[in-house]
Amino acid sequence: xxxxxxxxxxxxxxxxAGYRLDAEVVRLDATELRERLAAARSIDEPGDRAAELAPxxxxxxxQPYGEFGDEPWAIAEVSxxxxxxLQAVEMxxxxxxxxxxxxxxxxxxxxxxxxxxxxxSLVAVAMHAxxxxxxxxxxxxxxxxxxxxxxxELGVDPGEETQRL
Numbered sequence: 745x746x747x748x749x750x751x752x753x754x755x756x757x758x759x760x761a762g763y764r765l766d767a768e769v770v771r772l773d774a775t776e777l778r779e780r781l782a783a784a785r786s787i788d789e790p791g792d793r794a795a796e797l798a799p800x801x802x803x804x805x806x807q808p809y810g811e812f813g814d815e816p817w818a819i820a821e822v823s824x825x826x827x828x829x830l831q832a833v834e835m836x837x838x839x840x841x842x843x844x845x846x847x848x849x850x851x852x853x854x855x856x857x858x859x860x861x862x863x864x865s866l867v868a869v870a871m872h873a874x875x876x877x878x879x880x881x882x883x884x885x886x887x888x889x890x891x892x893x894x895x896x897e898l899g900v901d902p903g904e905e906t907q908r909l
Contacts, residue, residue: 773804793839800832801852864903872909
C-alpha cells in the first residue's frame with residue numbers, strides 16, 4: 745500500500761477481511777479518457793479542445809491490463825482503449841495545429857509514429873504539423889514512408905485527403 749499510485753490509498757481500504765477497493769471512490773482512467781474525448785468533440789475553440797485533451801496523455805501508464813492484456817477476456821477492451829487513446833492524441837495534435845501551435849502538435853504525435861506507421865490519420869497530422877513548422881523535408885519523408893508501406897503491405901495508396909496535404 746505504501747507504493748500505491750497517486751490517489752491509490754483513497755481507493756484501497758484495509759479492513760478485517762483484508763484489502764478491498766472502495767467502489768464509490770474508484771475513478772477509472774479509461775472512463776476519464778473516454779469522457780474527455782467525448783467532451784473535446786463538442787468544443788469549437790481549438791485551444792480549449794487541446795486543453796481538454798492534454799491531461800489524457802498522463803492517464804496512460806503502460807499497456808491496459810498489463811500482463812493480462814493478451815488474455816481472451818481483455819483483448820477487445822485493450823484494443824478499444826488503444827483506439828480511444830490514438831483518437832485523443834490525433835485530436836489534441838490537430839487542435840494545437842488549428843490553434844497555430846505546430847511544434848507541440850508534432851511532438852505529441854511523433855512518439856506514436858514508429859508503432860503505428862500505417863495509421864493514416866496519425867501520419868497525416870504529423871505531416872501537417874511538420875509542414876506548418878516549416879520542416880518540409882520531414883513532412884515529405886513521412887508521406888513517402890506512409891505511401892510506400894501502404895503500397896507494399898496493403899496494395900493501396902493514401903487517401904485523397906492525405907495526398908492533398
